[in-house]
Amino acid sequence: MPAIREQIQxxxxxxxxxxxxxxxxxxxxxxxxxxHARRHAPPEQFVKALISSETYDRDSEKDFHxxxxxxxxxxxxxxxxxxxxxxxxxxxxxxxxxxxxxxASVGRIVEQRGRFDLSHLAxxxxxxxxxxxxxxxxxxxxxxxxxxxxxxxxxxxxVVDRHIRRFGERFGLLPDNASFTKAHQIMLRLxxxxxxxxxxxxxxxxxKRFGQEVCTSQRPLCSRCGMADLCRxxxxxxxxxxxx
Numbered sequence: 001m002p003a004i005r006e007q008i009q010x011x012x013x014x015x016x017x018x019x020x021x022x023x024x025x026x027x028x029x030x031x032x033x034x035x036h037a038r039r040h041a042p043p044e045q046f047v048k049a050l051i052s053s054e055t056y057d058r059d060s061e062k063d064f065h066x067x068x069x070x071x072x073x074x075x076x077x078x079x080x081x082x083x084x085x086x087x088x089x090x091x092x093x094x095x096x097x098x099x100x101x102x103x104a105s106v107g108r109i110v111e112q113r114g115r116f117d118l119s120h121l122a123x124x125x126x127x128x129x130x131x132x133x134x135x136x137x138x139x140x141x142x143x144x145x146x147x148x149x150x151x152x153x154x155x156x157x158x159v160v161d162r163h164i165r166r167f168g169e170r171f172g173l174l175p176d177n178a179s180f181t182k183a184h185q186i187m188l189r190l191x192x193x194x195x196x197x198x199x200x201x202x203x204x205x206x207x208k209r210f211g212q213e214v215c216t217s218q219r220p221l222c223s224r225c226g227m228a229d230l231c232r233x234x235x236x237x238x239x240x241x242x243x244x
Contacts, residue, residue, distance in 0.1 A: 019230075020190045020203075023171060026227045027206040034205040035198050042118035043074055045151035046133075049143040050101060051092050059091035066090070067102075075116040078107030101138030108136060121148065126157050141184045149201055156197040159204045160184045163211030170215065170231050 040048060047067060052060035066088040071077050077085060082099040089095035110116055121129045126148060133144035141160070148155035160168075160183045168174035173190060174183050191200060214221050215231075222228050 018190070018192055019171070019173065021192060023227065023230065024203055024206065026230075027203075027210055030226055031206055031209055033202065034209070035202040037205075039150065039152045039154070042121060042147055042151045042153055043116045044068065045147050046118060046139075046143075047074060047077070047102065047106075049146040049150070050105070050138045051089065051098050053098075053140075053143065054094070055092045062091050063089050073116070074106065075110055077102050078110040078116065098138065105136040105138055118147070121155075122153055126155050129155065130157065141181050145184060149197055149204075154197045154201075156200060158184065158188045158191060158200045160187055161204075161208065162217075163208045163215075164204065166217060167207045167211055167215055170220075170233055171227075172232060 039045075044064075048060065048064045051063055051067070067077070067085070068074065070088050071080065071085075080103055082096070082103050085099040085102055086095055089099055092098060106116055109118070113120070121132070124132065129148050130141065130144045133139050133147055134141065139147075145157045145159040147153070148157045149159055158164075160180055164187065165174065165178065165180065165183045168183060168187060169176055169178070174186055178186065191203075195203075214225050220233060222231075222233055225231070
């Protein structure tokens with residue numbers, strides 16, 4: 001497995017435990033449980049995931065609530081003019097593109113299912129659900145996994161965003177410059193079989209918070225990191241950093 005070979009080459013010492021389990025223990029000690037947020041129904045999560053790409057959560061959250069308030073029910077998105085949808089996307093990046101994608105994708109689902117309904121995903125395997133969702137405009141592996149795992153479907157799949165990919169590269173779990181598709185595949189294989197969908201959900205938010213607050217893209221705060229001894233960047237620092 002490339003990720004394990006890379007850890008050996010880097011000299012990262014995870015002991016006898018699975019690397020991802022060691023990292024999870026450290027993150028849980030730092031941030032505590034992260035699994036009690038409200039889950040959206042699959043159609044709502046579909047909309048939220050599509051508009052949130054390359055956008056801060058606080059900004060996409062504002063536009064998500066605006067869309068849900070303006071387009072009741074959300075089926076209306078599929079019959080709307082993208083210019084009307086655009087009026088409710090004041091904060092996300094690439095709003096024109098996302099407005100068009102919403103209209104096209106929701107419209108296609110309504111045409112196929114008779115309404116904006118994704119309940120049939122519960123009867124499909126995770127692999128089939130991922131493949132089906134990625135047929136819709138604007139839905140890549142990250143968004144597809146979010147619909148399956150973050151929603152009330154609670155399927156066992158791991159959501160990889162830019163924070164998780166950066167984390168995976170720095171801690172030797174992923175090769176450098178892995179595509180989101182490849183990163184998704186590798187990260188899911190690294191998860192112990194005993195971890196369920198809620199464990200994967202929690203790990204995503206633990207890593208994301210760590211990536212936003214400590215392991216940032218441009219200026220990571222390695223001197224404040226409780227996991228620097230396990231990181232290719234932080235392992236070069238003096239070993240005086242306390243482990244939480």
